[in-house]
Amino acid sequence: MNRFTSKQIQDNKNYLELLSQKFPCIGIAASEVINLKAIMNLPKGTEHFLTDIHGEHEAFNHVMRNASGVVKRKITDVLGKTLSESDIQELATLIYYPDEKLQQVKSLEKNLGDWYKITIYRLVQVCRDASSKYTRSKVRKALPPSFAYIMEELLHENENRFNKKDYYNEIINAIVSLDQADEFIIEISSVIQRLTIDHLHIIGDIYDRGSGSHIVMDTLMEHHSLDIQWGNHDILWMGAAAGDLSCIANVVRICLRYSNMDILEDGYGINLLPLATLALEMYSDDSCKNFIPKVNSTEVFTDSDMQLLSKMHKAISIIQFKLEHQLVLSHPEFEIEDRLLLDKIDYKASIIKINGVDYELNDSNFPTIDSKEVWKLSLDEERVIQKLRSSFTLSERLQKHVRFLLSKGSIYLNYNGNLLFHASLPMNKDGSFKEVKINNKYYKSRELLDKLDQYVREAYFGDGQSNIGPEIFWYLWCHKDSPLFGKNKMATFERYLVVNKSTHKEVYTPYYNLISDEKIAKKILIEFGLDPDQGHIINGHVPVKSKDGESPIKANGRLLVIDGGFARAYQKTTGIAGYTLIYNSYGLQLASHEPFESVEKAVNDGKDIRSTIRVIEKVLDRKKVADTDVGLSLSKRIYYLEMLISAYRSGSLKERL
Ligand SMILES: O=P(O)(O)OC[C@H]1O[C@](O)(COP(=O)(O)O)[C@@H](O)[C@@H]1O
Numbered sequence: 152m153n154r155f156t157s158k159q160i161q162d163n164k165n166y167l168e169l170l171s172q173k174f175p176c177i178g179i180a181a182s183e184v185i186n187l188k189a190i191m192n193l194p195k196g197t198e199h200f201l202t203d204i205h206g207e208h209e210a211f212n213h214v215m216r217n218a219s220g221v222v223k224r225k226i227t228d229v230l231g232k233t234l235s236e237s238d239i240q241e242l243a244t245l246i247y248y249p250d251e252k253l254q255q256v257k258s259l260e261k262n263l264g265d266w267y268k269i270t271i272y273r274l275v276q277v278c279r280d281a282s283s284k285y286t287r288s289k290v291r292k293a294l295p296p297s298f299a300y301i302m303e304e305l306l307h308e309n310e311n312r313f314n315k316k317d318y319y320n321e322i323i324n325a326i327v328s329l330d331q332a333d334e335f336i337i338e339i340s341s342v343i344q345r346l347t348i349d350h351l352h353i354i355g356d357i358y359d360r361g362s363g364s365h366i367v368m369d370t371l372m373e374h375h376s377l378d379i380q381w382g383n384h385d386i387l388w389m390g391a392a393a394g395d396l397s398c399i400a401n402v403v404r405i406c407l408r409y410s411n412m413d414i415l416e417d418g419y420g421i422n423l424l425p426l427a428t429l430a431l432e433m434y435s436d437d438s439c440k441n442f443i444p445k446v447n448s449t450e451v452f453t454d455s456d457m458q459l460l461s462k463m464h465k466a467i468s469i470i471q472f473k474l475e476h477q478l479v480l481s482h483p484e485f486e487i488e489d490r491l492l493l494d495k496i497d498y499k500a501s502i503i504k505i506n507g508v509d510y511e512l513n514d515s516n517f518p519t520i521d522s523k524e525v526w527k528l529s530l531d532e533e534r535v536i537q538k539l540r541s542s543f544t545l546s547e548r549l550q551k552h553v554r555f556l557l558s559k560g561s562i563y564l565n566y567n568g569n570l571l572f573h574a575s576l577p578m579n580k581d582g583s584f585k586e587v588k589i590n591n592k593y594y595k596s597r598e599l600l601d602k603l604d605q606y607v608r609e610a611y612f613g614d615g616q617s618n619i620g621p622e623i624f625w626y627l628w629c630h631k632d633s634p635l636f637g638k639n640k641m642a643t644f645e646r647y648l649v650v651n652k653s654t655h656k657e658v659y660t661p662y663y664n665l666i667s668d669e670k671i672a673k674k675i676l677i678e679f680g681l682d683p684d685q686g687h688i689i690n691g692h693v694p695v696k697s698k699d700g701e702s703p704i705k706a707n708g709r710l711l712v713i714d715g716g717f718a719r720a721y722q723k724t725t726g727i728a729g730y731t732l733i734y735n736s737y738g739l740q741l742a743s744h745e746p747f748e749s750v751e752k753a754v755n756d757g758k759d760i761r762s763t764i765r766v767i768e769k770v771l772d773r774k775k776v777a778d779t780d781v782g783l784s785l786s787k788r789i790y791y792l793e794m795l796i797s798a799y800r801s802g803s804l805k806e807r808l
């Protein structure tokens with residue numbers, strides 16, 4: 152036990168008095184110290200890192216349910232010697248999708264009573280293994296109230312212990328005979344899922360491209376322990392929720408580009424009718440061929456659906472370009488006048504002059520653009536964007552999701568010695584941190600990220616008095632100095648409208664060249680107060696072309712880029728369907744996932760995502776809670792409890808008996 156001087160006790164007297172309310176005597180304080188010291192010696196909980204989910208809710212839900220392949224590995228560890236591969240898969244599927252699998256079993260199984268008993272017995276064994284590295288108290292908190300007592304008994308009893316064999320079997324018999332088996336199986340499956348992932352990190356880009364970001368958000372909101380680092384797509388939706396018009400136009404445009412009306416209309420109740428009306432009026436004879444939405448192979452759209460969507464897509468894109476033009480003009484401090492393009496168009500000749508070079512446009516029909524006031528919305532466009540604005544700002548579900556992003560999220564996070572952020576850090580080519588002007592002051596590296604984080608919160612919650620408005624969200628979405636974006640420009644305009652593809656190129660900022668250098672990665676870790684020899688930087692944002700042999704491991708293992716392409720549109724690039732980085736007590740592993748087909752295939756044909764797990768780093772000594780951030784705060788608690796005991800013993804404080 153630590154020894155304390157009377158000065159130390161005096162200096163902390165107020166705090167010790169407060170602490171004594173909870174720990175009123177030596178015995179109670181000492182037993183808490185013993186408890187905490189025991190916890191410090193448990194293996195650290197398993198962290199899972201996922202990124203760039205991009206609305207792929209089915210694939211995301213699946214990796215949550217199968218814990219990126221870890222649940223099946225646990226079953227194999229525990230029951231592999233006695234079960235066939237197909238029995239293991241059946242049990243795994245039951246744990247992932249208990250509701251659906253139970254329906255199937257009930258329609259096929261002849262001897263259901265026996266099936267229930269054997270299955271519950273197996274599930275308890277798997278659950279026991281999943282809970283083995285936690286304290287009883289932590290496991291208890293994970294148990295559903297309706298079965299807490301029974302599950303605790305089953306988990307802590309050994310079915311082979313002579314005196315308890317009948318007792319144990321009788322509990323299982325009773326669950327079955329009282330018709331509680333289905334519910335029990337559903338609950339214990341979710342306990343297994345929950346205990347397998349102790350803590351979840353989402354390194355950004357939950358939103359856009361796939362159709363189910365709102366469903367992913369609902370799942371995240373139910374998760375017991377997680378943090379989020381905002382991606383550029385998340386910040387865009389946050390800006391839309393905060394009412395920024397440019398963000399709103401971008402969000403709607405991206406939804407239309409991927410024919411995702413569901414998230415807008417059904418998910419968030421955004422009324423698209425005014426936009427459809429405007430599109431039909433303004434672009435009636437226009438095929439809008441550059442605005443034909445991308446369609447997922449499972450979706451069915453009629454030709455007239457597609458025509459309407461293309462027109463809406465063009466209408467909102469033009470609104471976006473005008474709004475962004477206004478924004479750039481009204482924020483000279485952003486220093487991105489080179490993004491002013493609408494005024495560089497020769498509307499008669501369909502030519503645009505960019506950096507002194509003439510480029511041909513692939514479109515000449517811009518009925519709402521006045522070449523003298525290119526930035527000005529027509530009255531109808533103004534009406535559409537204002538209606539959209541009220542839909543976004545009044546959408547209860549969207550606001551709830553964005554508040555969750557704000558409460559669990561941040562621009563970056565230091566967690567258990569690792570540095571997590573979505574995309575990049577502004578840096579100069581020589582490896583120094585770039586000074587970036589925000590609100591007319593210069594900031595760099597950690598200070599810059601802290602400032603931006605603060606401004607995001609001010610812009611969302613602010614009372615309008617702040618120096619910074621909701622345009623900070625748009626800045627973070629696509630500005631050349633935004634750490635969430637990390638490219639020299641967002642070439643949306645060029646990609647839609649300029650024929651010459653060389654103008655479409657978006658060049659990554661120096662960070663991306665620098666990070667292959669271990670020295671730079673270490674420098675960044677030091678800048679963020681982390682151990683350069685132990686810590687890692689963990690990023691998403693850039694799809695790793697693993698099919699071309701690119702490795703997600705950079706800078707000699709100090710930096711990991713784990714965007715493996717949950718987004719279907721990017722699976723052609725990566726060759727896989729997403730990564731999960733797993734950090735458990737033995738070290739770091741990376742699971743690469745093959746594409747997820749569907750819940751039906753998973754349940755009916757046992758088609759799990761095949762995940763290849765490879766070890767990235769193995770620790771010599773198994774990591775304990777003591778080696779984590781939680782361990783650090785526990786050791787502080789131990790320190791003060793020991794001081795309290797010392798205060799009781801020295802008579803500086805009286806026990807409260
Ligand atoms: O492939 P899409 O959906 O057209 O989007 C391309 C745009 O998305 C971005 O890559 C940003 O999205 P990411 O953060 O997912 O990379 C832009 O740089 C680019 O202009």
Ligand SMILES: [Mn+2]
Nearest residue numbers: 356382383692
């Ligand atoms: Mn991104």
